[in-house]
Amino acid sequence: MNALMPEMLLPYGYLLRAVLAGLFGGGLCAVAGVYIVTMRLSFLGVCLSHGAFAGALFGLFIGLHPVLGAVAFSLLTAAAVGPLADRGEVGPDTAIGILFSLMMGLAFLFIGLLPAHREEALGLLWGNILTVSGAEVGLLALTSAAVAAVIMVFFKETQSVACHREVARATGVPDTAVFYGILALLGVVMSVTLPSIGGLLVFSLVVNPAAAALQWCRRLRAALMAAAVIGVGCCWAGLALSWYFSLPAGATIVLVSTGVFAASLAFSPRKRMLQWTTPPM
Amino acid sequence: MCAANTDPVIRLDGVIVVRGGKPVLRDISLDVGAGEFVGIIGPNGAGKSTLLGVINGLISPTAGRVSVLGKDPARWLHGIRLRRQIGLVAQSQRFNPLAPILVFESVLLGRAGRRGLGFRLHREDREIARRAMADTGIEKLARRPLGSLSGGELQRVAIARALAQEPDILLLDEPTASVDPAARQDLVSLLAELPSLTGAAILCVTHDPWMLPAACRRVITLKQGRLFGAGPRSLMLSAELLEELYAEEGLPFGPATVTGGSSASWPQEWSRG
Numbered sequence: 256m257n258a259l260m261p262e263m264l265l266p267y268g269y270l271l272r273a274v275l276a277g278l279f280g281g282g283l284c285a286v287a288g289v290y291i292v293t294m295r296l297s298f299l300g301v302c303l304s305h306g307a308f309a310g311a312l313f314g315l316f317i318g319l320h321p322v323l324g325a326v327a328f329s330l331l332t333a334a335a336v337g338p339l340a341d342r343g344e345v346g347p348d349t350a351i352g353i354l355f356s357l358m359m360g361l362a363f364l365f366i367g368l369l370p371a372h373r374e375e376a377l378g379l380l381w382g383n384i385l386t387v388s389g390a391e392v393g394l395l396a397l398t399s400a401a402v403a404a405v406i407m408v409f410f411k412e413t414q415s416v417a418c419h420r421e422v423a424r425a426t427g428v429p430d431t432a433v434f435y436g437i438l439a440l441l442g443v444v445m446s447v448t449l450p451s452i453g454g455l456l457v458f459s460l461v462v463n464p465a466a467a468a469l470q471w472c473r474r475l476r477a478a479l480m481a482a483a484v485i486g487v488g489c490c491w492a493g494l495a496l497s498w499y500f501s502l503p504a505g506a507t508i509v510l511v512s513t514g515v516f517a518a519s520l521a522f523s524p525r526k527r528m529l530q531w532t533t534p535p536m
Numbered sequence: 537m538c539a540a541n542t543d544p545v546i547r548l549d550g551v552i553v554v555r556g557g558k559p560v561l562r563d564i565s566l567d568v569g570a571g572e573f574v575g576i577i578g579p580n581g582a583g584k585s586t587l588l589g590v591i592n593g594l595i596s597p598t599a600g601r602v603s604v605l606g607k608d609p610a611r612w613l614h615g616i617r618l619r620r621q622i623g624l625v626a627q628s629q630r631f632n633p634l635a636p637i638l639v640f641e642s643v644l645l646g647r648a649g650r651r652g653l654g655f656r657l658h659r660e661d662r663e664i665a666r667r668a669m670a671d672t673g674i675e676k677l678a679r680r681p682l683g684s685l686s687g688g689e690l691q692r693v694a695i696a697r698a699l700a701q702e703p704d705i706l707l708l709d710e711p712t713a714s715v716d717p718a719a720r721q722d723l724v725s726l727l728a729e730l731p732s733l734t735g736a737a738i739l740c741v742t743h744d745p746w747m748l749p750a751a752c753r754r755v756i757t758l759k760q761g762r763l764f765g766a767g768p769r770s771l772m773l774s775a776e777l778l779e780e781l782y783a784e785e786g787l788p789f790g791p792a793t794v795t796g797g798s799s800a801s802w803p804q805e806w807s808r809g
Contacts, residue, residue: 293635411648411657418635419645419682425592426701427620427649469636473681478636 269385270494273504276387276451277490279395281464281508283402284457285486287444288465289478290437293417299336300441301458302351305358306332307445308454311379312365315372321379322394325449329442332358333435362454382453382505384494391450398447402440406479413437414475456505463512464489470516470523489515544603545570545705545737546591551600553586553761560586562761564600570704573731573738575748575769578758579785584741585627587758588707591739592622605704620649623698623736627710629690633683639693640678643669646700661700668699671733672726688719695726699734706730708740712747724749745773757781 291300307329314324332354339350366376378386406413415423416433423430445457452460468482493508500507544567553561561583568574576584589595590602593609593616605621607614623646646668647661669675672692677685685693691711698706711727712720728749730738740748748755748769755772757764759781765772 289636293632295632408654411645411651412653414637414641415645415648418637419629419631419642421626421630422642422645422697423648424594425619425622425624425626426646426697427616427618429616429653469634472636474638474641475636 269387270498272387272389272392273384273451273494274491275392276384276395277494277508278487279392279399280384280448280451281460281486281488281490282483283395283399283444283486284448284452284460285464285468285482286402286406286479287441288461288463288486289468289475289482290413290417291441292462292465292469293475293478294420294437297462298348298351298355299438300445300461302336302355302358303329303332303438303442304445304454304458304461305355305362307442307449307457308379309358309362309365310446311449311454312362312369312376315375315379316365316369321375322391322446322449325446326443328358329446330439333438333442336438378453379449380454381503382449382451382456384451384490384504384508387451391447394447395451398443402444405436405440409433409436410476418475452508453505456509459509460486460489460512463509463516467512467516467519470519485515486512543570544568545605546739547601547603548587548590549601549603551590551597551602553583553590553595554598555586560761561590561597564758564761564763566756566763566766568705568737568739570737571731571735572754573749573752574740575745575752575755576739576741576758577743577745577748577755577772577781578764579782580743581760582758582764583761584743584758585709588624588709588739588741591705592619592624592707616649620701621704623701623703623706623734625691625694625698625706625708625711628687628714629694631682635683637682638678639674639680639682639685640665640669642682642693643674643696643700646697650701664702665696665700668696671699671729672696686719687715688722691715691719691723692726695730703734703736706734706736706738708738708742710742711740713743720747723747745778748773 291297307325310328311321311325313328314321336351336354339347366373369376412428412433415428416430416437420430420434423433445461448457464486465482467485468478472478472481489512490508493511494504496502496511497504497507546568548564548566551561551564552559564587576587578584586595590597591604591609593614596610602609604618607618609615609618644657644661644665647657647665651657651661669678672695674689674692674696677689682693695711708727712723715723724747727740727747728751731751740752742748753769754766755769756766757772764781765777
């Protein structure tokens with residue numbers, strides 16, 4: 256039976272790749288999302304995801320791999336948006352809104368300039384987890400390992416900046432460097448998940464599982480793990496539903512993740528936060 | 537001006553800070569010795585918080601020299617390293633109240649900078665954090681989410697975090713200003729115990745001179761960014777000097793407001809000057 260398994264799965268290789276893309280991509284997006292939601296920078300996340308999308312199209316336009324273009328643009332967006340959000344010269348929301356519109360403008364400009372690649376361009380916008388290649392799955396796996404390693408090594412610094420940045424600065428943690436590091440990590444995560452999830456949908460997979468996990472968890476470490484489980488679960492459940500009902504996979508995944516967030520909010524123990532009593536140490 | 541016999545841990549020489557074209561600190565010179573408890577009082581806008589910002593390197597002076605533990609805090613790397621040795625208790629704490637962090641973890645963050653970038657916290661760090669929580673009377677809050685605490689409890693957590701740093705200098709920036717009167721009285725009692733909990737030099741900035749504990753032997757007064765006076769507590773907290781210091785905005789409320797008494801009389805020692 257076991258010997259027959261690979262042969263049986265051979266016609267479903269794309270499905271196996273989709274399952275693996277859901278495992279790595281869903282987990283990655285959700286983990287990055289915990290930091291973004293904790294720092295209350297969700298709109299900044301939208302801006303970065305559209306930066307990644309515009310960059311992927313730029314990559315196609317100049318003949319580069321779309322993921323390379325996406326990484327370059329999302330890092331540039333993070334570098335530009337970071338100081339603006341940080342210093343508040345024109346108000347963080349305004350600054351992020353302007354960059355967001357710039358990225359959308361660039362993205363549609365490149366779509367207009369790429370008549371031969373319009374299908375591919377729209378594929379990056381919507382994403383398609385069922386057509387993800389083996390190389391893209393490999394890249395997702397490598398990025399997952401790298402992100403997990405970075406978070407493990409710099410956990411106390413990222414916890415300090417995400418949960419209480421003023422304290423981080425006052426206690427000698429290089430908060431600005433850590434803050435930009437988190438933004439850069441988010442940009443990379445969004446770039447590598449672009450082919451499977453898509454520029455429009457990746458943001459939902461970043462925010463929804465993280466926001467759902469934060470309804471249940473009182474500690475960052477627990478929230479990171481719960482978000483990863485929810486993110487992967489949403490991807491797999493969405494895949495299964497799209498397979499069964501012949502629905503678009505990306506959209507189904509996002510709708511499932513929204514449903515999980517709504518359910519978490521409805522049953523959230525954090526809503527009772529003000530009534531929390533002190534449990535024993 | 538350093539009252540202690542040891543070398544000063546903080547030395548400011550002719551410090552000027554100009555922000556937005558307006559002078560905030562004008563020609564400030566002062567020394568603070570190791571283990572000294574110094575109160576800094578003055579009306580609103582006197583430059584008290586700016587002075588603390590200059591000492592911990594978060595504000596660069598426009599002119600003048602600053603030396604903290606022998607280093608210039610305005611230099612980026614020196615500033616980061618110095619802040620690991622300087623505990624700071626701010627007037628209030630701004631953070632996302634839904635951030636996933638417990639009180640014990642928040643106190644433990646005081647060890648984050650001290651341990652160094654990328655290094656894991658050890659059992660010893662947890663012990664130090666627990667001790668700091670016991671010293672400040674917040675052990676029972678350990679597993680509460682930080683966002684569920686009251687203003688007074690948050691200030692105790694901030695003091696515990698600063699103590700967990702095992703600081704050489706402790707900066708208190710209006711530590712009782714944003715809490716209710718009952719919590720303020722508790723915090724004043726805790727501040728009085730600080731010299732027995734840490735060997736650090738303590739600088740306590742306050743708008744309300746009444747909250748300075750007896751352990752604070754020296755008081756510096758600031759007005760409109762200038763050094764208005766400096767000297768022993770008994771002299772500087774005399775009713776005459778305080779009335780002159782707060783002439784424009786009126787004297788801050790007295791201790792009777794806090795203790796619930798009806799008389800607004802000054803403590804005896806304030807009238808001795």
